[in-house]
Amino acid sequence: MTSGYYVRVAGKALALFVAFDILQAAAGLPGRLETLSIYRHLVPPLARMDIMRDYPSSVMWRLEPLLDAHQIGRPKEAGEFRVAVLGDSGSFDLFSPARDAIPGRMSALGTPIGGRRVRAYNLSYQTPNPLKDLVIEEHALKRQPDAIVWFVTLYDLAADAPPPFRENVHLLLRVNRDDVRALSERFSLSTWETRRLFAAPDRFWRRSVLFTGERYRDFSLLLARGALDALTPGDPSDTFRARRPWIGSVPLPPAPLFDERAGGEPAMPNARWETLAAGQALARERGVPLLLVNDPIFRGSGPGAEHEYNSFYGRRLYDRYRATLARFCDAKGIALLDLWDLLRPEEFGDTPQHYLPAANARVARAVNEELLRIAR
Numbered sequence: 001m002t003s004g005y006y007v008r009v010a011g012k013a014l015a016l017f018v019a020f021d022i023l024q025a026a027a028g029l030p031g032r033l034e035t036l037s038i039y040r041h042l043v044p045p046l047a048r049m050d051i052m053r054d055y056p057s058s059v060m061w062r063l064e065p066l067l068d069a070h071q072i073g074r075p076k077e078a079g080e081f082r083v084a085v086l087g088d089s090g091s092f093d094l095f096s097p098a099r100d101a102i103p104g105r106m107s108a109l110g111t112p113i114g115g116r117r118v119r120a121y122n123l124s125y126q127t128p129n130p131l132k133d134l135v136i137e138e139h140a141l142k143r144q145p146d147a148i149v150w151f152v153t154l155y156d157l158a159a160d161a162p163p164p165f166r167e168n169v170h171l172l173l174r175v176n177r178d179d180v181r182a183l184s185e186r187f188s189l190s191t192w193e194t195r196r197l198f199a200a201p202d203r204f205w206r207r208s209v210l211f212t213g214e215r216y217r218d219f220s221l222l223l224a225r226g227a228l229d230a231l232t233p234g235d236p237s238d239t240f241r242a243r244r245p246w247i248g249s250v251p252l253p254p255a256p257l258f259d260e261r262a263g264g265e266p267a268m269p270n271a272r273w274e275t276l277a278a279g280q281a282l283a284r285e286r287g288v289p290l291l292l293v294n295d296p297i298f299r300g301s302g303p304g305a306e307h308e309y310n311s312f313y314g315r316r317l318y319d320r321y322r323a324t325l326a327r328f329c330d331a332k333g334i335a336l337l338d339l340w341d342l343l344r345p346e347e348f349g350d351t352p353q354h355y356l357p358a359a360n361a362r363v364a365r366a367v368n369e370e371l372l373r374i375a376r
Contacts, residue, residue: 025207030215031178036065062219063139063176072121072143081116083371084123084140086133087151090295090353092124093360095243100357102151105364113146113375118368120149125172128156128163130275131191132172135179137279141286147375148283148290149367150276153297153353154258154313154321157273159266160191164257169193187278191271244350252304252311259314266317268324277332289375292329293367294322294338296359298345298352310352337370339363 024030067073076082085091085103093101099108106120121143123136133150140148156163173180173193184194200206209216276292283290297318298310308314322340329336347359355363 021209024209025204028207030212030219033216033219063136063172063179067123067139067143070121070123072123072140072145076144077119079116080119081113081147081375082143082145083118083120083147083149084137084143084145085120085149085151086136086140087124087293087295088128088153088353089124089126090153090355091151092122092126093355093357094126095349095354096357096360098122100360102355102360102364102367105357105361106149106368109364109368111368111372113372116146118371120364121145124151127166127170128153129170129173130156130272130279131180131189131193132170134183134275134279134282135172135176137282138179138183141282141288145288147371148279148288149293149371150279150290151293151295152276152325153295154318155353157268157270157321157325158258158317160271162192169196173197183278187274187281189271189274189278191275243354246346247298247310247348247351247354248300248345250311252300252302252308254304256308256310256314257312258317259308260316260320264320268321269328273328276328276334280332280334289335289371291335291337291367291370291374294325294336294340295353296339296341296343296355296363298343298348299341300345312352335370335374337367339366342366 072082072084083103083106085106087102091102098104101122101124103120103122103124106118109118111118121140123140125132125136130152133152137148137150162168170193174197177197180194181198183189184191184198280290297313299305300308300310307316309318318340322338326336326338328334342362343355343359347356347362348354349356
């Protein structure tokens with residue numbers, strides 16, 4: 001074969017690639033693939049948001065197929081008052097089986113609301129981040145919830161900047177960036193994540209396989225790992241991790257992670273708080289009540305306790321946060337349940353916002369009682 005033959009073959013292959021690239025970009029093919037319902041047939045429906053295996057890639061977190069596979073993707077049962085629970089590792093509970101986490105305890109109580117029994121679904125995902133929760137809420141609202149419960153904390157509301165030790169944009173936001181872009185444009189949200197993710201304009205040429213090829217790779221891995229999960233015996237949500245030493249066994253540090261600075265800094269509310277208002281707007285559109293819950297926090301004692309509650313929060317800053325959050329929610333029409341001092345120090349685990357199973361039960365009861373009040 002002559003060199004001309006190989007040139008013609010290479011030319012045809014290049015032309016086919018360019019044609020495919022233009023067509024897939026115009027059709028938004030990666031996004032279409034990522035929402036295929038085939039995923040729900042590959043992942044055990046009992047799986048929570050985080051399946052405890054620390055997968056090295058972002059493949060598990062495409063929200064549409066993930067929620068299809070989640071229990072909340074099933075048809076609503078007769079007599080079910082469906083509650084979608086948003087939050088972080090505190091409400092998810094990294095250390096307990098699903099039945100002992102706060103949503104599991106809410107379901108176990110079986111609180112009747114309007115003649116139906118509460119069934120709570122754990123849509124929490126580790127690391128506090130209200131923008132991440134907003135994206136999850138948008139998808140959860142398609143699954144016919146009767147209420148949204150949203151756990152929040154000062155950890156990611158203190159300032160519109162990366163929190164300590166969390167310099168990267170949250171994994172869930174990176175891999176669901178199409179949803180983040182749409183929500184940020186719709187509600188005029190501008191946080192450090194949106195500014196970092198969307199600094200470059202959305203040009204057509206940036207939809208080329210040369211820029212989006214990892215999405216095809218992740219989709220292939222999603223199918224392969226989904227099949228692996230389906231072949232794994234047992235319920236992947238019925239696992240737990242070993243707890244580290246009790247937070248109260250460690251002396252308070254010289255300075256907490258978050259503390260008051262001169263002149264009322266960091267300023268609150270800031271741009272991140274508008275994600276809470278956006279969440280209320282999404283829920284109101286569907287006629288679904290939303291309950292915002294301020295997480296319980298550990299309150300330390302001993303040296304340093306006069307100026308800090310725990311290793312996370314200084315007293316002056318946290319007190320200002322609670323007062324500001326109450327005013328903000330009142331102005332935005334958001335129902336707020338402030339549980340900051342509900343739990344005793346011995347009811348916490350290894351951090352100021354990880355709880356023991358019995359404490360989860362107390363939080364669940366308080367949340368159910370408030371739902372009963374606001375959702376009649």
